[in-house]
Amino acid sequence: MEYNFNDIEPKWQQRWRDEKTYQVEIDKNRPKYYVLDMFPYPSGAGLHVGHPLGYIASDIFSRYKRLRGFNVLHPMGYDAYGLPAEQYAIQTGQHPAVTTEKNIARYREQLDRIGFCFDWNREVRTCEPGYYKWTQWAFCQMFHAYYDNNLQKAQPIDKLVEKFAKEGTAGLNTACSKELSFTADEWNAFSEKEKQQTLMNYRIAYLGETMVNWCPELGTVLANDEVVNGVSERGGFPVEQKLMRQWCLRVSAYAQRLLDGLETIDWSDSIKETQKNWIGRSEGTEAQFKVVANDNPATQDGLEFTIFTTRADTMFGVTFMVLAPESKYVQMVTTAEKQAEVNAYLDACKHKTERDRQAAHEVTGVFTGAYAVNPITGENIPIWVSEYVLAGYGTGAIMAVPAHDSRDWAFAKHFNLPIIPLIEGDYDLNEGSFDAKEGVMKNSANQEINLNGLQVKESIAAMKKYVTEKGIGRVKVNYRLRDAIFSRQRYWGEPFPIYYKDEMPYTLPDECLPLELPEVSDFKPTKDGQPPLGHATRWAWDEKNRQVVDKSLVDHKTVFPIELCTMPGFAGSSAYYTRYTDPHNNEALVSQEANEYWDNVDLYLGGSEHATGHLIYSRFWNKFLKDIHVVKSEEPFKKLINQGMIQGSSRFAHRVSGTNKYVSADLLAADGTYQGTPTDPIHVDVNFVSNLDMDVEAFHAWRPEFAEAELVLNADGKFITSAAVEKMSKSKYNVVNPDDICSKYGADTLRIYEMFLGPIEQSKPWDTAGIDGAFRFLKKFWNLFQPEDKSAQPTSENLKSLHKLIKKVTGDIEQFSYNTAISAFMVAVNELTSQKCSSLAVLEPMVVLIAPFAPHIAEELWHNLGHNTSVCDAQWPEYDEKYLVESTIKYPVQIGGKMRFTIDLPADADAEAVKAAVLAAEDCQKWIEGKEIVKFIFVPKKIVNIVTKG
């Protein structure tokens, strides 16, 4: 019988569907294992050959774990809300729900052909009300929670209300937008609105004022990449930095837990590092600087402001201060004389985006006319404003130490401010600052503290202690991690279950969720600058009757307007992993029982591009869910593997410039010219090029402009193309569709080949050329099972091949080294073929071993061997060391008259034991044959030198 994948594969895929082979339920008698892929955004282009890479890898592991006796949860779903569907809707008027539905159907069809063991019964889609109900629900929980820094966890906001009523803010230690201070009496006297405004300062989901790119002309917020040179990409209208009220998540409250958690999870160093940098923990000192009174009234009664520094040791070298342009202190300190100049500068800054400011790297700034007192030296130092100081980090104000900070140095040079060196050494302060955190201090002493002679690290500690004791400052940990902006002025996303009463937000009652996304007449923003939901007519909340009603009924007494923004893409993807464990539950995000059993993800596969997005938000979201007792684990993903990208391998036909003549690449000169005329490489479709050899007829038929093209072939009558590795994309004609591969070679070959390409974590180009090797392997594997009589006793050679393979494949799968596992398979199959192995005792385990990689062929062979259960329920074979014993002597090396051997022996073996073992070993006898042994020399570790005569 021939290996006919076209019959085998659809047959088994149908059977798996019919028999629900991959449907799983809680089974307390078996250990669980949860394998998850990052769910895809279903784009209109469909899957290319790069997308399934991670899915295949996780599928192999799922099947392996199942064969090992685990109850494996391996679900799949769709991240269905997002921008491309909405852009497409704006252009064509087609409802995003319709295009999304279509794309999902296409994805499913493609995925099904590859033979994955997903439990589709657990599919989730982020755009379905039954799913986003729980996204909205989680948001409401965050709205009704605050973060207690002492307990290091989220708490119900009611607790805070109680506390405020009893003792005000006394002794409060919570995450908040700004430090507030009021008494219980003051709180109790607050109006309802004032109370709500106050609580907003503490909520984990809160309305906050944040800097955004605002384009007044377009009436919308723009993303950074929509702004070029300070004007909008579309229309060229000016864009400014503006404080806007947006929904935010207080991710920063969890900064320390997000950092600590990294130590407990099995992720790659590079992702952990990226997250550490993103969180950006920085231990330093906050210090108060008093402003010298001037003609600005705000300075009259002892105004002071706070700076943050990690270099407290350099306070003796502070020669000026700098405020961020957005700092509220700018207006408070500027003198009347400098007012106009400062305002002009602030205005100029306002019209630059954050990106422009970072790109320019020009030294700009303006003197406020004010002075502050250096609390260590007592000297008056000027206060400047400059955009190199960021409002969003630390306190938006710095102490400048030009001798030891390159940015301060550049500023001081430009504006001619004094520079005082504080560290011994032969650096030249005319050339640049000395930024290194090392060396011995100098010029750093007053009557109370003397740092001279200390190391930098010692003096940081000494200064921290000093400023704390003197009440000038305090030790402070800062994080770069900022709160996540959670509002989008978009249509195709989750609506906020929020209505506004007296301008303050209130959540819909939990039992009224989901708040379904309304239909709108137009997906564009409205003319008055409101988001697309402004077009929705039935979009008001009737508080009394607890239902959505028509907008026209809004009276601000019982019927209120509903929030118009929607949630961002990461909202729906932040907790989907836990929803899979209980996807049909209408009473809870996940039941206690399901979470208790399935817990969180054991193995997560996906691209590293989500390092600072989804993978941070999910961790934050999960920690919050843990705080409110919905899930039991602190971290959502125990082990993470980042699969590399599959790049395209493009092909080019070389066209003689200015003609319609194409030349085979091997006829070109080294500089790419043909008979002295330059040529242009033109992308041609990789699907009609085999290796570099182009199908000439397919080329002519491809597109009209090539029909009449003149082709110059090489001596063999072939047309050779050139190649380059690029991103896989339609415009480069290097996209390979997995469907085509499945039709031509079968899904099993696709799976084997994708894994054989190289390590999963590495990016590599796709080149269909090598796939023949994988296909040949499966044919050989198939042929191994063709002998009619398989009842022979296994030979020791057979068993050796088999057990070597079991050991290798098991070890390799555990380490996700699938490419080497497949290599071992190829070797074993060649060995067994040449041994003419016809023993069931060897062949049966071989089928189980191949099952994770090539499930269809395994299933077919398994049934041909007389089984009537799925190979999925077979047992993974164990290897037996006794078939694997090899000579104890390895690697004989001759040096001069000596032979040197490495031998494997127990560490405590004595000289005699070593000698006996060496002499007994076959390899050794061969080497010393006919030579007289003069002596043995034992060198450390496992080395034996044998000195022979001659």
Added chain:
RNA sequence: GCCCUGAUGGUGGAAUGGUAGACACGAGGGACUUAAAAUCCCUUGACCAUUGCGGUCGUGCGGGUUCGAGUCCCGCUUGGGGCACCA
């Protein structure tokens, strides 16, 4: 600037500090065939010797540790990725 990664044949890639290049592709040669496809066998890092056996050099560059380094350490060159006026 800082952090993370990688660099091995014509290509993709193997090598717990122990015979570098497994396995696969491609290429060359051969068998079978009227022919092709399919299949099988041999060669395939470079250089020298090929009427023997074999020898020399080789894992981006320069040092070091070691009996022994692709692998460990130090200093570079370079590809890829991330962060960035973060005080």
